[in-house]
Amino acid sequence: MRLRTGLSVLWRGQGESQIGVDPRCAVVLEDLSPGEQRVLDHLDRGGYEPTEADLVRVGRTAGVRAGRVRELIRLLERSGVLDPVADRATSTPVPPEDAYWSRLLPDGDGPALLGRRSEAVVTVVGLDHVGLRIASHLAEAGIGTVLLEDDGPVDPFDVGPYHPADVGDRRRVRAEARLRSTFDRLRTEAPPGRRPDMVVVVCSRVADPVLLLPLVRDDVAHVPVVVGEVDVVVGPLIIPGDGPCTRCMDLHRTDADPAWPAVATQLRCSPAAVATSQLGQMGAALTAHQVLAAIDGRELVADRASLEVSALSPLPVLRPWAVHPDCGCAGVSLDEPTPEKPVAGRAQEPA
Numbered sequence: 001m002r003l004r005t006g007l008s009v010l011w012r013g014q015g016e017s018q019i020g021v022d023p024r025c026a027v028v029l030e031d032l033s034p035g036e037q038r039v040l041d042h043l044d045r046g047g048y049e050p051t052e053a054d055l056v057r058v059g060r061t062a063g064v065r066a067g068r069v070r071e072l073i074r075l076l077e078r079s080g081v082l083d084p085v086a087d088r089a090t091s092t093p094v095p096p097e098d099a100y101w102s103r104l105l106p107d108g109d110g111p112a113l114l115g116r117r118s119e120a121v122v123t124v125v126g127l128d129h130v131g132l133r134i135a136s137h138l139a140e141a142g143i144g145t146v147l148l149e150d151d152g153p154v155d156p157f158d159v160g161p162y163h164p165a166d167v168g169d170r171r172r173v174r175a176e177a178r179l180r181s182t183f184d185r186l187r188t189e190a191p192p193g194r195r196p197d198m199v200v201v202v203c204s205r206v207a208d209p210v211l212l213l214p215l216v217r218d219d220v221a222h223v224p225v226v227v228g229e230v231d232v233v234v235g236p237l238i239i240p241g242d243g244p245c246t247r248c249m250d251l252h253r254t255d256a257d258p259a260w261p262a263v264a265t266q267l268r269c270s271p272a273a274v275a276t277s278q279l280g281q282m283g284a285a286l287t288a289h290q291v292l293a294a295i296d297g298r299e300l301v302a303d304r305a306s307l308e309v310s311a312l313s314p315l316p317v318l319r320p321w322a323v324h325p326d327c328g329c330a331g332v333s334l335d336e337p338t339p340e341k342p343v344a345g346r347a348q349e350p351a
C-alpha cells in the first residue's frame with residue numbers, strides 16, 4: 001500500500017501524527033503509542049511500498065499487535081489518504097497531474113480522470129498567442145486530441161509561444177508544429193465524424209456570431225474567449241439548450257445599450273486587439289480551467305458566468321449571465337428547425 005502521492009507522515013507530538021496538511025486530503029491521528037507512530041512512519045519511506053504483512057512485522061518489533069496494525073490501516077483507508085489505485089506501477093514516479101487529482105478526488109482515481117482527458121477532442125479556433133497558449137495548456141493537461149483552426153499568419157505580437165521565425169507563416173501550421181514538438185502523444189486530427197467535445201473560440205474585441213452561433217445550432221459545447229481593449233473575457237462555458245449563449249449576451253447588452261448592435265458590428269471590423277503576454281497567459285489558464293472542469297465532469301465553479309481578467313488584478317471579475325427571453329436558445333429542441341429560427345443547411349439526425 002502507498003500514501004496518495006505527495007502526502008507525508010508528519011510527527012505532531014507524543015502520540016499524535018498527521019498525514020498530509022490540507023484539510024481536503026489530510027488526517028490527524030491521536031492517542032497513538034510510540035510503536036503505532038513508528039508503524040505509520042513506515043508508510044512514508046520514499047520508493048518503498050510496504051504490504052500489510054510488512055506493517056504487521058514492523059508493529060511486532062515495535063510492540064503493536066497485528067490486530068491494531070490492521071485497525072490503523074482500515075482507518076487510513078477510510079480517511080482517504082491511501083492510494084486506492086491498486087495497479088499503479090510502484091517503480092515509476094506518478095506524474096504531477098495524476099498525483100494531484102489522486103490526492104484531491106474523492107475516489108482518488110487520477111488515472112481514470114486522465115483517461116477521460118486522453119479520449120477528449122477539443123478544438124481551438126483562433127490561434128493568436130492567447131489561442132496557442134490555451135491549446136498548450138490543454139495538451140499539457142493531457143487532452144488527447146487538440147484540433148487547431150486559424151489560417152491567418154503569425155503576427156509579430158504572437159511571439160512568445162511562437163518563435164520569431166514563425167512570423168508570417170500560417171498560424172495553424174506553426175502552432176501544430178510547436179505543440180507536437182513538445183507533446184509527442186498529442187493528436188491534432190480526429191477520426192472522421194468525431195465531433196469535438198468542446199470548442200474554444202478566441203475572438204478579438206467582440207464575440208463573433210459567425211463562428212459561435214453554428215455551435216449552438218449544432219449542439220456543441222463551447223467557450224468564447226474575447227480579447228478586449230483592456231481585458232480578456234473567458235466564457236461563459238456554453239452548453240447549448242442549458243444556459244445562456246452568446247446571442248443571449250448580445251441581447252442583454254442591447255437591452256442596456258440600444259446602440260450595442262451597431263457598435264458590435266464596427267468592432268468586428270476593427271483591427272485585432274492584442275493582449276499583453278501576461279494577460280494572455282492569465283486568460284489562457286482560466287480558459288483551460290473551464291474546459292478541463294467540463295471534460296473531467298467536475299463542478300463548474302464559474303457556471304453560466306464569464307470571467308473577466310485584466311492586468312490590473314490577479315482576481316477575475318465573475319459576471320453571471322442569464323438566458324435572454326427573446327433568444328430562444330434554451331428550452332427549444334435544437335434538433336428541429338422552428339419557423340422562427342430556420343437552421344437550413346444543417347445535417348440533422350432524425351428525431
Ligand SMILES: [Zn+2]
Nearest residue numbers: 245248327329
Ligand atoms: Zn441564447
